[in-house]
């Protein structure tokens with residue numbers, strides 16, 4: 008992989024709970040720190056020469072199974088995050104988009120998401136996608152059902168790719184923090200040709216510096232393989 012191949016980066020942000028527990032704090036404090044950690048990574052991606060899209064897993068379809076209070080906290084935090092980070096998006100010329108089924112979110116949160124998308128839609132340095140109430144299987148199933156509704160009886164891979172909520176490009180690198188080595192129903196279709204990187208760092212401690220080291224290691228490792 009050469010540096011110019013890294014166009015779409017995906018991240019599974021994991022380990023907020025453990026970060027907080029290790030410090031004797033409530034899990035919610037870990038989510039707050041996790042929401043703060045997003046800023047440095049998105050601004051790094053916006054400044055990066057070749058990254059065009061960064062897709063982060065913020066809330067999965069399975070996350071509803073968490074205690075009600077934690078789910079409510081995450082919803083409020085998302086609203087606060089979007090309100091606070093609009094400035095970052097505008098200053099760094101970042102477009103914000105959301106994927107997933109947001110129909111179960113409160114009307115005010117849905118409005119905040121739509122507004123943030125609208126206000127940043129002409130920004131060009133990076134598209135930052137948050138996956139919210141997202142599941143990869145649900146996304147593929149929805150795409151296939153849409154195509155059936157359009158009257159298609161036989162599908163090509165291109166048909167399915169373009170009917171997904173994330174049609175722009177395949178993922179080049181997926182990073183998951185906190186030492187877990189699973190993809191947890193994230194971007195199943197788009198990860199087909201992705202490189203994977205698992206770091207033990209808990210999400211609130213993940214830094215632009217570590218991301219830079221990871222990206223460098225991919226380009227160097229693959230250049231050596233090319234020389235064999």
Ligand code: FPP
Nearest residue numbers: 020021022023024025041042065084085088
């Ligand atoms: C995993 O930590 C984290 C999530 C539930 C998703 C990511 C959420 C954030 C980064 C904070 C909120 C984000 C926004 C955009 C407001 P965990 O609770 O699973 O950690 P654990 O595995 O250590 O318990």
